[in-house]
Amino acid sequence: MSEQSFEDALRSMLRSAAPADVPASLEHRAFAIPTEMRTTGHGWRAGRTLRGLAGALAAVVVVVAIVSAAVLLRPVVVTSNGTTTGIPIGVASVFGAFSASDLELIIGDQSFTGGPSGWSHPSGGVGLDASFTGSSTFGSFELHWIEHAAPMTLVAYVAANAHDWWVSEIVASEGRPDGTGWLYFEGPFFERPLGSAYDGEAVLTSSRSTDGLTATLRFGNLQMTAFRSGSASRDLTKGTEPPPPSGGSSGALGTVPDFIAVAGPTGGVGYAPQLLVLGTGPTNGYVGAPPDVPVYAADLRTLVGYMVSGRGFVPLAQAAATPVGTSTPPASPGQATLLPGELVLATTAPGSAAGGTLLTGVLGGEVRGDHACLWLTPSDAPTTRLALVWPSGYHAYDDPPLQLNAPDYRVIALAGATLSLSGGSPAPGATPTLDEDPCGLGSIFVVSGVVSVAGVMPSGAVAMPSATP
């Protein structure tokens, strides 16, 4: 092969990587640099460095083939008299791009705009953290800032199939000083064919919140696109999470469907995004409990409810009508009547303690007198056994093997199955009671819901009581 043809091939290859057009947003920002640097000084640069680090960390957490999480932010624009005129926001990464002339989140009589008192960096600069990352079919755009002394987070979840992309849901902080509580804006929003951007104003009203608040979210001159690397070129998949290859950590993400089947007390209720269920999504910057995990119908677009910490699956109508943080009355304690073959199972009242943790591992169990000891060996801690305390109404039978049943006696799982459970552990130092931990394992996990089950499923999958109490 001649030297010339080789060099021609090299030139052609390099030129193929050169975009034809310069993005208008870059052109605008470039010419504005003198003005923006003059008004914000070095603080902006410090903020960008932090944002770059946040993006890089997010890329590590996602564990999928994200090429980079480079983040670009526009600075706070300050007028000559020092008052903020709005917070232009621009984030561009290999995954997606978001820009808005300003944002406004109105909660009651308070307005949050991403500033203006803003978040003071150690360097004295002002700004907010942002990232836009995801996998081939699901991702999130995130903003973090401090305003009115409250740590604020805004997350827009994006999804895509072979043809279109859309924002499936937006969640935002309630503006409480301790940073807890979430507002939920139910999607889908901004649906567009892959490769094209949403362009326009957006005014959204929240559908529910942790504390029963109502909020309005507005983006000015919003331009948004996602999956811009062209990675979304297939339809979304759904199903159950396969068991890990050898009892270790979860299998390769490539073998896990995009949306994982979610079980409620009465059976399958829908599908939750893999990245949220498995906790491999990009967000780790929450204060307090993370937002509830959205659950979608079989079309993977229609929201049907949420996996709520401490309550398990909550249908949408019920979730919208009742503030999430309102505890429901405790159920009757204990299991007064046991059916033949039924064992006493550690259960708790709905709404009682449980964090927002999602835990995956192998269900183990043994019979101790008339009690069922059920525990989970987490995938990432194979020598640990956590005693499980189940939501009220769950049952256990020794068939054998030990089996876990829903309140309607449908078999949920047998010992040996791999489960993903939502819930949480009590504060460190708390000693479990004998009812909670009949086998004396020492550590308990209070289950709020069964998110997915894989492996060791019975063929019939339904166990009916042999007698009526």
Next chain:
Amino acid sequence: MAETTAVRSERGLEREQGFARLVSQELAAAYRTAAVLLRDAGEAEDATQDALMRAWQQWDRLRDDERAGAWFGRILVNVCRDRLRRRRTAVIGWLPDPSSPDPAARTAEREALWQAFAGLSVDQQIVVALRYYLDLPLEAIAERTGVPPGTVKSRLHHALQALRAIYDAQERTTEATR
């Protein structure tokens, strides 16, 4: 005092006008060069803006406005080099912009070349891109990379050897399958 302020204002204006000229003349080429070096359009935007910000901050060091393009080119190369070195994850795939002047189907040769190019050292990638994308002579590449022309020549030689080996092997495979 008033005179000093006036002089400063005039200099500030000149600086802004000079910077605007630089942006007008160099932005497109800088962005494309960054895209070629980084193989990521989003990161290329970041890098280009970073380089422009540095240029603005260091504007007083520019002694000759006529040399602003080359001076800025060196800043851009430094920014891209830093980003490439910071990368912990290699670019796994690059889909050429379909609107680019050469949207030809990605041939096996090109795929192989990209893989080989990604395997070069950062400094080698830079000299190859400056030579075969921007068509810069060795002296200009030396100016932008801050190394002597002899070093540029050496880097280019070794980089081309590696690329050529991959290219020829792919060519042979392609011939054999015809």
